[in-house]
Amino acid sequence: MTTAPDAAPKPRQNRFYFRIESLVVLVVLCIVMTLLSPFFLSTSNILNILLATATIGVLAIGATYVIASAGLDLSLGSVLGLSAVFGAFLVDRLGLPWPFGIVGALFAGFAAGYVNGQLITRLRIPAFIVTLGMLGIARGLALVISSGQAIYGLPSELVYLGQGRPFGIPMPVIIFFLVAVVTHYILAHTKYGKHTLVIGDNEQAARATGIQVERHRRSLYAFSGLMAGIAGLIFMTRVNAGDPTAGLNYELTAITAAIIGGTNLFGGRGSIFGTMIGALIMGVLQNGLNLMAVQSYYQQMAIGAVLIFAVWLDQFNRKVATR
């Protein structure tokens, strides 16, 4: 290779495509928490953090794909709630066999995302509006299906998915890990993932090189909905109920996790490995605030502040980089 006279910045060789800063933040956060609470590093607390991170983490994976393509999905938390209620409704109220709990939860999430994708790409309504509308619709539908009451009492097979602990590891953590590995592979190493990033990076370039942008976009929202369905399944089986308020405001945490994990808010960059770190940061933060007995109202405020701060930092970095 010939070298250009004007030395361009050395390309960063980063096999996992994440921001190294976010890993530093995670480590520092863990150190601070350890100093503040002797209980923080105990095995049971670490499993607690991972358990809390699992639901948010799966949602954040959906957020990462959509945001990396320069889209947005605000309906994640509500769709999680709808999925949990729908799965519980099928087995508890309709008395269908337990596998319908799984299929139902996943289907409800996928269907909501599919509708989002159709409206955004065929009717050309902005994603912000469509998914904000779906946030209301899915939550309302969850309340209608459940008559506003949590649907309690799931078959033990389903409860195992949320409360089982093979080898001492909570099932939700195992599900989260498997989903993360598969989705990381897809985003980082396949044409589907590459095209997702390219669409977010420069839609015109994607179109010009033959990528079917609209079809791809549609599939991304369906994928995001499916992730909300998996998160709904985890939530439902963990609390042993289809709670219509499940996942309230979770989109805030999920999007924050994706952004602090290195996903570019304006598209073109993102990795699931980074998002997992982002989700862990959120998990540790919430856990730490819990340990210090900080009220949940303040936790919401903290998450919101972290989101704004992370985006500001990203833009600040970009300004410096392009100077």
Next chain:
Amino acid sequence: MSLLELNGIEKRFGSVEALRGVTLSVEAGSVVGLVGDNGAGKSTLMKTITGIYQPDGGAIRFDGQEVTADTPGHIRSIGIEMIYQDLALAPQQDVASNIFLGREPTKTLFGFIPGLIDRPKIVAEAERMLQRLGARVPSVLSPVGVLSGGQQQSVAIARALTFGPKLVIMDEPTAALAVREVDHVLDLIRELKRQGIAVILISHRLTDVFAVSDRIVALRQGQIIADEVTAETSMNQVVSHIVGS
């Protein structure tokens, strides 16, 4: 039979009639210079060929095949490549990815997980392609966004030439380049012609067009005003076609 045949192409954007019945043919291995004032419809005409825009009327044939309103992906697959005026690059993706955009070769992971992009192959072939073009790009692993205008141009050219096209459309390829780089692009066009690859060159720099083209086609307000053999026309004549005096 010509390689590319456009017959009565029309294109409207709302009330703007960008193309009003353009008929034009390009022979295999020939270089056609397409000139015209800003807003004449040059870019629109080319984007209609590559499937970015759907024509409102007329027909396009390529290599004896009807390709009117085909998708950009299919148009590329039959051998038409375009270097867009705005380059159509993905700034946060690296050079190698940009060269293989939309056509990433894949392999199987562990012998059973399909769809893995063959990175080593992409990197190696991108390097080879840039070397062949004599392009000065720091590394194929750099994000395209950090490169200079000339380097980005090289990436766009490499992408257009990597898959053995029969026709290459260049929309203002020299606008952002230094003199030495311009000569390089002109040499490249001659080399393509030698290999039997047809080129449509859109340029405001008439000296460049005269230096490499076999024919010069002038477009004004969406219509072809002149279609002349380069050796039989003059700079003054072409200028008068463009400005319409």
